[in-house]
Amino acid sequence: MTPEAEKESRAPKDSVAGCRRWLIVGASGAGKSRLAREMGELLALPVIHLDRHFWSSGWVEPDRQQWARQVEELSSGDAWIMDGNYGGSIALRLPRAEVAVMLDPPVWQCLWGILRRSTIYRGESRPDMAEGCEERLPYWAFIRYVLTYKWRSRPRVLERVAAESHVRFYHLKSRRAARRFMSDLRDAVQVAAAGESG
Numbered sequence: 001m002t003p004e005a006e007k008e009s010r011a012p013k014d015s016v017a018g019c020r021r022w023l024i025v026g027a028s029g030a031g032k033s034r035l036a037r038e039m040g041e042l043l044a045l046p047v048i049h050l051d052r053h054f055w056s057s058g059w060v061e062p063d064r065q066q067w068a069r070q071v072e073e074l075s076s077g078d079a080w081i082m083d084g085n086y087g088g089s090i091a092l093r094l095p096r097a098e099v100a101v102m103l104d105p106p107v108w109q110c111l112w113g114i115l116r117r118s119t120i121y122r123g124e125s126r127p128d129m130a131e132g133c134e135e136r137l138p139y140w141a142f143i144r145y146v147l148t149y150k151w152r153s154r155p156r157v158l159e160r161v162a163a164e165s166h167v168r169f170y171h172l173k174s175r176r177a178a179r180r181f182m183s184d185l186r187d188a189v190q191v192a193a194a195g196e197s198g
Helices: 032-043 050-054 064-075 087-096 107-120 140-152 154-162 175-197
Strands: 021-026 047-049 080-083 099-103 168-172
Touching (some): 021 087, 032 099, 047 050, 050 064, 087 154, 099 154, 107 140
Parallel strands (some): 021 080, 047 080, 099 168
């Protein structure tokens, strides 16, 4: 990673508020969907939860070609906040993105996040999930994915982001950093709105 791409986290009080295509990535349970919803409301941008598009009722996966076509179509829009990993498709999404945000809290917080949501939504579909995909207790392969994300999946994502010099990158390594990022982004929106009204 370049020093610029690895920098921690503060949203500048400049034109970042005017960016219209955002990627949010990170381990399951890191809070991607929640951040996407908050940002979508703040920036008045449509939110795309990739989980909702990837899965069909009953947790049925699409074939790879179908999924690639769908990701290309989703990414082709003029404005979006897109949350989700699906590492095989990140090369299709990054060229269209203006900003990438990686949520990267400690592993125990991610595990707590997936346990909490599986309890809250047990037996029903989450708001960011396709209908007919009822929440269930996490199975071992999924837990292992979360446990190993930092050393297996994260390096590949960071490498991809670093290769896209046009993408602004924010690496949020704690819940506190994510809250600070949102606070800074709210300030940037207010500054931009004040500039427009002035």
